[in-house]
Amino acid sequence: MVLGGRLFYIVADSLQQRQLVRVPLSPPRGMDDILPDEFPLHRRLVETVRLLFRLYGYREVETPTVEYYELFAAKSGEEILSHMYVFKDAHGRQLALRPEMTAPIARLVTGKLSKSPHPIRLGYVADCYRLDEPQWGRRRRFYHGGFEIFGSKEPAADAECLVIFNDFLARAGVKDYFFKVGHVGVQRAVMTSAGIKEEDQDRVLALLDKGRVEEAESLVRQHAGNSEAVQLFSELAAHPPGPGFKTLEEVRERLGQLEPAARELENLRRIIELVSQNIEPSRLKYYPGFARGLSYYTGFIFEAYGSGADIALGGGGRYDGLVSLFGGEDIPGVGFAIGLTRVMQYIMDKEGAELGPDTPLAYIAPLAEEVIGHAFKAASEFRRAGIPTELEPSVYSASESIRRAERRGARFVVMIGRREAEKGTVTVRDLVERVQEEWRADEIYGQAKALLEKVGVGV
Ligand code: HAM
Numbered sequence: 001m002v003l004g005g006r007l008f009y010i011v012a013d014s015l016q017q018r019q020l021v022r023v024p025l026s027p028p029r030g031m032d033d034i035l036p037d038e039f040p041l042h043r044r045l046v047e048t049v050r051l052l053f054r055l056y057g058y059r060e061v062e063t064p065t066v067e068y069y070e071l072f073a074a075k076s077g078e079e080i081l082s083h084m085y086v087f088k089d090a091h092g093r094q095l096a097l098r099p100e101m102t103a104p105i106a107r108l109v110t111g112k113l114s115k116s117p118h119p120i121r122l123g124y125v126a127d128c129y130r131l132d133e134p135q136w137g138r139r140r141r142f143y144h145g146g147f148e149i150f151g152s153k154e155p156a157a158d159a160e161c162l163v164i165f166n167d168f169l170a171r172a173g174v175k176d177y178f179f180k181v182g183h184v185g186v187q188r189a190v191m192t193s194a195g196i197k198e199e200d201q202d203r204v205l206a207l208l209d210k211g212r213v214e215e216a217e218s219l220v221r222q223h224a225g226n227s228e229a230v231q232l233f234s235e236l237a238a239h240p241p242g243p244g245f246k247t248l249e250e251v252r253e254r255l256g257q258l259e260p261a262a263r264e265l266e267n268l269r270r271i272i273e274l275v276s277q278n279i280e281p282s283r284l285k286y287y288p289g290f291a292r293g294l295s296y297y298t299g300f301i302f303e304a305y306g307s308g309a310d311i312a313l314g315g316g317g318r319y320d321g322l323v324s325l326f327g328g329e330d331i332p333g334v335g336f337a338i339g340l341t342r343v344m345q346y347i348m349d350k351e352g353a354e355l356g357p358d359t360p361l362a363y364i365a366p367l368a369e370e371v372i373g374h375a376f377k378a379a380s381e382f383r384r385a386g387i388p389t390e391l392e393p394s395v396y397s398a399s400e401s402i403r404r405a406e407r408r409g410a411r412f413v414v415m416i417g418r419r420e421a422e423k424g425t426v427t428v429r430d431l432v433e434r435v436q437e438e439w440r441a442d443e444i445y446g447q448a449k450a451l452l453e454k455v456g457v458g459v
Contacts, residue, residue, distance in 0.1 A: 122150075
């Protein structure tokens, strides 16, 4: 019984006592159901990610949605911590819904997978939770499709991340996109040269990420031991973004004799060089003042943007200290997460991707009560041949069966009446070509296989 708004009242039978229970019909604010019309697109994106796991050698893992709060408190950064779902269990343990997956994956590498040969490549598809203000592309529950490589400091590992993301976007059908790249190693080296501690560097970078450049500069000024570094930091923050190699040159000149920063910049140059075989140069823009919200990044960072949307479709970077922070060996790491929920919204709204539910290819229609057994047998043969098949549990006339098959989007309706049951046949009608054939029961498998080849879909 609908009683207005989005609330519904249902009658529950508990121990013979009928109770009226008030149940909200929507999930919690900012969280979404994925409905039949949306699922095929969601699945296509997830399957693309899984295909890339196989193609690039990433082994898929799954971790629990709920983790100990401390896992994220260690090094995720204020921005994420202040948006986390945190709660206590019955024993008073502080738990959290995972806001991201890099920390849980680093937990695995520190513990259960610590003996794996390097590099360790791990992939995941996981729902994550953040108390963000819901808006276009920003939800409180969203999917990450992620790739992490542990045990290599080489720029080829960083470059691989960009190449995979590029491969994903091309396969997902995103046409107009670019990568924003940066290197917090450069900013960190400048700050280290001025004696600024790591925690303070994290705070400066978090402010930069939020675009609060003046506050970041004043924090640098407050903690810096020399004014030259303050000046250099500000210049980097203000440096206009531009095409990879050109901007690298400009920044290199500006860094002058500051060798540690120049080495970090050289690392970025090498990464850009390595990807330039796979990614069109116009898709790469270097932002010298770029920082990301998570505080575990130590080097190369990047985000992907689609045209017409100013929020990232995904991002990542290098985080060399995370595993040792969790008590493991000093294992470097680099990786990224694709924001699958946001990508889905993007390709629906900006690329015109169409939604629609999975439809059966064959719809089996018993035309009389006594043929239901035959219908079951025929349905099994269609499925054995790999054809998605729905069996109508009720009996309808032939014309009503055709109507129902059409409404469900089926291509073939398979009708079995008394006549077919007696002869041991089925009548198969192609709803597109409007032709009809009769098959013997022992031919169904072979004929169904041939149909599948003809129409080219199935499972
Ligand atoms: P992140 O930038 O926080 O990085 O999230 C990655 C992507 O997830 C974002 O670029 C965005 O597409 C999507 N995303 C984030 N928040 C939301 C939201 N509220 N609603 C919808 N989509 C969202 C990470 O989480 C890092 N763990 C990535 C990484 C992996 N770095 C290294 N390895």
